[in-house]
Amino acid sequence: MSPYQNLIKNTVLLRSFPPEKLDFHIQNNDFRIHSYNRNCLIHLEGDLCTHLEIILRGAVAVERIDESGNLLTIAEFYNDDILGGNLLFSKNPYFPMASIAREDTVILEIEKNLLFDLLAESPSFLRTYLEFVSDRTFILGDKLKHYVNKSIRECVLNYLEYESKIQNSRQIKLNMTKKALADRIGVQRTSLSRELAKMRDDGIIVFDSSSITLL
């Protein structure tokens, strides 16, 4: 536990909890640390959610594989993000999607009832937690909004415009393979490839193996 003590105390969520009380819980071994190697499964779809998980280090992808084996990447989470926050207190607290470690990942686990006590104990922690949960839900709504019944071109443009803002450039560096981009949009790789070629022919974009530029 001790090697992660600083990491724990510096997560955005736990920073909002009174420090001396946090120390008490850390000394008391109330939190569990769990490490996952790259590409390891963290949760299977259908697993019971019993703990809130805070990502101390690494990257986690939330994915769904349907009956025909098609992969859809719903979201990716990094340092400070939480997993299970939207699920934990549900009447049906089973993960609707699988999550896997994209990188070597260290996760802090807080048991549901302990978390509830912490929430009831500290208003500032409660407020930060509610913010986190709201923001995570927003991602789901956003996925629905931008990816249900949209053409591949619309999905691609939505992704590019979002990344363009983040990266503050018309030239968007793809930090993933085209295959991964296809999975994130939820389409076949060949279909993405075809659509990118069409968009280039239409003069909307240019692209190479590692970036796409909006014209």
Add this chain to the structure above:
Amino acid sequence: MSPYQNLIKNTVLLRSFPPEKLDFHIQNNDFRIHSYNRNCLIHLEGDLCTHLEIILRGAVAVERIDESGNLLTIAEFYNDDILGGNLLFSKNPYFPMASIAREDTVILEIEKNLLFDLLAESPSFLRTYLEFVSDRTFILGDKLKHYVNKSIRECVLNYLEYESKIQNSRQIKLNMTKKALADRIGVQRTSLSRELAKMRDDGIIVFDSSSITLL
């Protein structure tokens, strides 16, 4: 306010709040009541979310209309359900979808900061609230799971199997028009019509104007 006093005190969410304290807030006029006629707009996409809303009576549909005018019904909420709970404490608290009153609807509004005080004040209220919010998020996840990149047939079957459990019968009564079913699935009415005909030809279902039976 008084005509709704009993209604307010009997909502699932507020029943978990200490009654004498609830009475105090009711007397103090801390809650606002808002009525909407059938088909009235409650929130436009992009509206700022400032209050938690509890449906005292009626029905609310959450819908999204895209640039081309296509409608997608995300969810329908009734008595006791909440609106805005997943949004209120977000850094970006704007409704991602529109909501309209499907029936004449009465809504109780609790201002964000007051709600936060109530949550911090009563652990039982906090727990019920967290449950509600989790369950609402579950609906979004479910939509994603079952409706993103699915064929019309898969969407229809998912809907029928869900309703079959609820209604406890292989013959599912449609409590909506086929047009509304098409909107809920997010496809054209004619495409739904065509697919239902195909499914009948394939011996999967039979249907008439008011019901569909799984074979």
Add this chain to the structure above:
DNA sequence: CTTATAGTGTTACCAAAGTAACTCATTTAA
């Protein structure tokens, strides 16, 4: 009663996107 309006079914036509098969390039492991 009768008229307008909304719901429903059907179909020809077309565009979007999945499938599969092949090629070539790049990265990883032995």
Add this chain to the structure above:
DNA sequence: TTAAATGAGTTACTTTGGTAACACTATAAG
């Protein structure tokens, strides 16, 4: 360094589902 695996682009073929136009029915308003 060589073999194997993974990523990437291309294309013919096919399926799915949106569009539009039309006919028929049921319902609600006058």
